[in-house]
Amino acid sequence: xxxxxxxxLLAALLLFASTAILAQNTPPAIGAAxxxxxxxxxxxxxxxxxxxxxxxxxxxxxxxxxxxxNRDLFLLEEELLxxxxxxxxxxxSMDVGEYFKLDSVSLTIDGKEVANYLYTDREVDALLRGxxxxxxxxxxxxxxxxxxxxxTGQGPHARDYxxxxxxxxxxxxGAKYLELEINDRVSKQQPEFEIREWE
Amino acid sequence: MQVRRILILLALxxxxxxxxxxxxxxxxxxxxxxxxxxxxxxxxxxxYRGDVVMINFWATWxxxxxxxxxxxxxxxxxxxxxGFNLLGxxxxxxxxxxxxxxxxxxxTFPVLFDxxxxxxxxxxxxxxxxxxxxxxxxxxxxxxxGYKSGYEQKYLDQVRSLLRE
Numbered sequence: 456x457x458x459x460x461x462x463x464l465l466a467a468l469l470l471f472a473s474t475a476i477l478a479q480n481t482p483p484a485i486g487a488a489x490x491x492x493x494x495x496x497x498x499x500x501x502x503x504x505x506x507x508x509x510x511x512x513x514x515x516x517x518x519x520x521x522x523x524x525n526r527d528l529f530l531l532e533e534e535l536l537x538x539x540x541x542x543x544x545x546x547x548s549m550d551v552g553e554y555f556k557l558d559s560v561s562l563t564i565d566g567k568e569v570a571n572y573l574y575t576d577r578e579v580d581a582l583l584r585g586x587x588x589x590x591x592x593x594x595x596x597x598x599x600x601x602x603x604x605x606x607t608g609q610g611p612h613a614r615d616y617x618x619x620x621x622x623x624x625x626x627x628x629g630a631k632y633l634e635l636e637i638n639d640r641v642s643k644q645q646p647e648f649e650i651r652e653w654e
Numbered sequence: 655m656q657v658r659r660i661l662i663l664l665a666l667x668x669x670x671x672x673x674x675x676x677x678x679x680x681x682x683x684x685x686x687x688x689x690x691x692x693x694x695x696x697x698x699x700x701x702y703r704g705d706v707v708m709i710n711f712w713a714t715w716x717x718x719x720x721x722x723x724x725x726x727x728x729x730x731x732x733x734x735x736x737g738f739n740l741l742g743x744x745x746x747x748x749x750x751x752x753x754x755x756x757x758x759x760x761x762t763f764p765v766l767f768d769x770x771x772x773x774x775x776x777x778x779x780x781x782x783x784x785x786x787x788x789x790x791x792x793x794x795x796x797x798x799x800g801y802k803s804g805y806e807q808k809y810l811d812q813v814r815s816l817l818r819e
Contacts, residue, residue, distance in 0.1 A: 558696065559696070572688070573688040573689065573690065573696040573698070574688075574696060575688060575695065575696045575697060575698045575701060576695055576696075577698075577701055578698070
């Protein structure tokens with residue numbers, strides 16, 4: 456019984472002492488935790504700031520990529536979805552025709568024959584009266600292309616005549632119109648073949 | 655029930671006959687072309703719009719063509735004044751053979767040279783001769799494959815009916 460009383464007293468003393476110790480130790484412990492927390496917070500903050508910066512950079516890069524993609528798509532749309540823009544039309548016209556009676560026109564684009572048109576007397580007559588004949592329409596990619604136009608017919612003194620003209624076509628965005636013009640060169644008494652672009 | 659089945663079969667048969675008669679080029683716009691003729695000028699089919707046109711595809715190695723051509727020439731001489739035109743399209747590789755044959759036969763209708771066979775392909779020429787009749791509107795109305803004696807009467811009837819339209 457006596458021991459029980461003593462042990463109770465001891466427990467009470469211990470409890471008191473521990474409370475006192477705790478009471479003494481608590482303030483410095485809280486201060487340390489706050490510092491650690493703040494340093495941690497600073498670390499987290501700087502880390503998150505870095506992360507935010509990286510994310511921001513990523514977003515900016517993404518935005519730029521989206522803009523680039525959008526631009527590319529727009530250009531592609533223009534180049535591919537609107538074939539009218541890729542069209543190239545070739546017209547034949549004649550002036551006077553004293554030194555040349557047109558028989559046929561053959562067009563070769565990038566090594567491939569795309570048109571070979573035979574002109575009847577009526578059609579030649581229409582050309583001589585100022586008519587312009589659309590001999591071919593093509594869809595060409597943007598870039599440089601080679602056009603070879605071969606004219607056959609009868610030259611001066613009713614001789615068979617065959618003449619070729621080559622031109623480099625620089626195809627950009629938008630329709631292009633090329634005129635294959637047959638003129639008389641009075642000084643040489645010969646026909647002259649010219650390929651010119653309509654503005 | 656039996657009667658109904660017979661009617662359905664009849665309807666199908668009539669439909670099949672109808673399809674066969676309009677198969678191929680018949681009823682379609684005649685594909686346009688331009689070819690060099692024996693006289694040296696270029697001739698274009700579309701310039702004959704408003705006339706009845708017969709196109710006769712032939713070759714020098716084709717016996718029935720040789721038989722048929724003088725008869726076609728008679729038809730041409732008789733009806734050319736009233737809006738009938740005949741274009742003989744030769745498919746030989748060498749046009750000189752055709753020139754000698756037409757002078758031998760004394761053919762007067764225009765003969766064109768399709769050495770590259772492009773026009774023959776357009777008209778699906780898979781027999782020799784092939785005779786195509788085109789109305790004033792430029793529609794293919796009759797196509798005859800090959801030639802047998804008596805075909806000229808058919809041509810005559812068809813040309814006359816097309817001229818009357």
